[in-house]
Amino acid sequence: MTLPTPDFASHRARLLEALGPDEAVLVVSAPTTLRNGDAEHRYRPDSDLWWLTGWPDPEAAVFLRPGAEPLSMFVQPRDPERETWTGRRAGPEGALAAFGADAAWPIEALDEELGRLLQGVRTLHYAIGHDAAMDRRVHAAIHRAARAGRRNGLEAPEVFVSPDRLLHELRLHKTGDEIACLRRAAAITDEAFRATMAAVGPGVGEWELESLLQRTFLQHGSEGPGYTPIVAAGDNGTILHYVTNRDVCEPGELVLIDAGCEVGHYTSDVTRTFPVDGRFEGAGKAVYEAVLTAQLAAIDAVRPGATFMAVHDVTVRALTEAMIELGLLTGDVDQLIEDEAHKRYYMHGTSHWLGLDVHDVGAYARLGTSRTLAPGMVLTIEPGLYIAPDDEQAPEALRGIGVRIEDDVLVTADGHEVLTAAIPKTVAEVEAACAR
Ligand code: GLY
Ligand code: MN
Numbered sequence: 001m002t003l004p005t006p007d008f009a010s011h012r013a014r015l016l017e018a019l020g021p022d023e024a025v026l027v028v029s030a031p032t033t034l035r036n037g038d039a040e041h042r043y044r045p046d047s048d049l050w051w052l053t054g055w056p057d058p059e060a061a062v063f064l065r066p067g068a069e070p071l072s073m074f075v076q077p078r079d080p081e082r083e084t085w086t087g088r089r090a091g092p093e094g095a096l097a098a099f100g101a102d103a104a105w106p107i108e109a110l111d112e113e114l115g116r117l118l119q120g121v122r123t124l125h126y127a128i129g130h131d132a133a134m135d136r137r138v139h140a141a142i143h144r145a146a147r148a149g150r151r152n153g154l155e156a157p158e159v160f161v162s163p164d165r166l167l168h169e170l171r172l173h174k175t176g177d178e179i180a181c182l183r184r185a186a187a188i189t190d191e192a193f194r195a196t197m198a199a200v201g202p203g204v205g206e207w208e209l210e211s212l213l214q215r216t217f218l219q220h221g222s223e224g225p226g227y228t229p230i231v232a233a234g235d236n237g238t239i240l241h242y243v244t245n246r247d248v249c250e251p252g253e254l255v256l257i258d259a260g261c262e263v264g265h266y267t268s269d270v271t272r273t274f275p276v277d278g279r280f281e282g283a284g285k286a287v288y289e290a291v292l293t294a295q296l297a298a299i300d301a302v303r304p305g306a307t308f309m310a311v312h313d314v315t316v317r318a319l320t321e322a323m324i325e326l327g328l329l330t331g332d333v334d335q336l337i338e339d340e341a342h343k344r345y346y347m348h349g350t351s352h353w354l355g356l357d358v359h360d361v362g363a364y365a366r367l368g369t370s371r372t373l374a375p376g377m378v379l380t381i382e383p384g385l386y387i388a389p390d391d392e393q394a395p396e397a398l399r400g401i402g403v404r405i406e407d408d409v410l411v412t413a414d415g416h417e418v419l420t421a422a423i424p425k426t427v428a429e430v431e432a433a434c435a436r
């Protein structure tokens with residue numbers, strides 16, 4: 001089983017090319033977090049640090065600056081006793097040998113070395129405000145660099161730039177290696193959804209479907225889910241972030257699954273809604289077809305030059321028309337859209353960027369104007385209709401129905417490519433995948 005891997009060296013090269021000679025980037029690792037008591041969550045590296053180096057462990061910092069030896073890394077030192085408890089460490093020697101570092105130190109040396117590394121840097125790309133203790137260390141290092149600068153004439157940083165400005169813009173525009181990871185994540189997610197469709201039936205637990213997702217993700221070499229899977233039978237599907245997954249599928253219900261897995265820590269993000277009995281019927285079928293029509297129209301609107309917001313507008317129009325057809329709203333489409341009447345049944349956005357983070361980095365608007373799509377961007381398209389079980393304004397047959405359909409879409413030079421296109425979606429495809 002060979003999985004694609006991100007080309008970290010090429011990511012650094014892109015960043016270095018975009019940096020001025022007196023600019024540098026400092027990225028620090030994500031903290032370990034306690035789950036409860038003294039038990040920790042499994043460690044997931046910070047996405048910026050991963051994008052730059054592929055370094056998998058906590059207690060690390062990366063400093064990048066254009067020049068002959070651009071990459072300095074600060075990492076956990078080798079420690080046989082600690083490694084017996086918490087796992088192998090590559091140490092500074094591993095950072096040099098296998099992670100492309102030009103210089104590497106134990107993390108304890110950060111304060112001392114950073115003051116030196118910052119000499120001659122005018123602009124520092126660093127995420128202020130995320131880690132107060134680290135902010136203090138960075139300020140102290142700048143102070144040291146400035147003091148040295150009074151003697152040697154080298155500048156110390158005067159300007160802080162958020163990683164949003166450059167690093168996150170580079171992450172927003174995916175390159176071939178990143179798209180390969182997203183493709184594989186999509187392919188594994190396809191297998192996982194097919195496993196749940198084949199297994200669903202009256203009496204099956206939401207948790208059993210979740211276990212099939214987990215099993216399929218891991219079996220195919222994924223690192224696991226990119227976010228907590230939503231497995232929502234019946235009216236649980238009207239709760240947007242339902243993750244309890246402890247209910248049972250009942251006859252006549254739909255089940256909504258929103259799940260995706262990571263490959264090289266790039267995640268897919270997919271939703272399918274399918275019938276517990278294997279066949280779409282009545283009100284559930286009508287709502288499903290309405291969401292599908294809106295989703296196909298939205299996907300069709302994805303092309304270079306279209307704005308991020310235009311895709312949402314297409315979706316809102318299609319869903320508002322469907323709400324009138326279904327008897328959920330009455331009135332003039334344009335007026336209903338202006339009044340945002342659709343928000344009663346479609347209360348979230350249509351898209352977000354997708355990559356190392358499920359809600360990936362990159363600006364959605366600039367100076368109040370929606371972003372224009374460009375080749376290499378990856379976004380989700382995820383319309384839905386959610387009719388609360390106690391909504392007395394809605395026709396009774398529709399109450400408690402929640403449908404979302406979500407795909408991952410790559411913007412290409414001449415339009416788009418649906419990375420998750422293989423996952424059953426039309427009524428006929430879904431019913432075939434659910435057949436025993
Ligand atoms: N699964 C999170 C989302 O769809 O945005
Ligand atoms: Mn999503």
Ligand code: MN
Nearest residue numbers: 258269270406
């Ligand atoms: Mn999702």
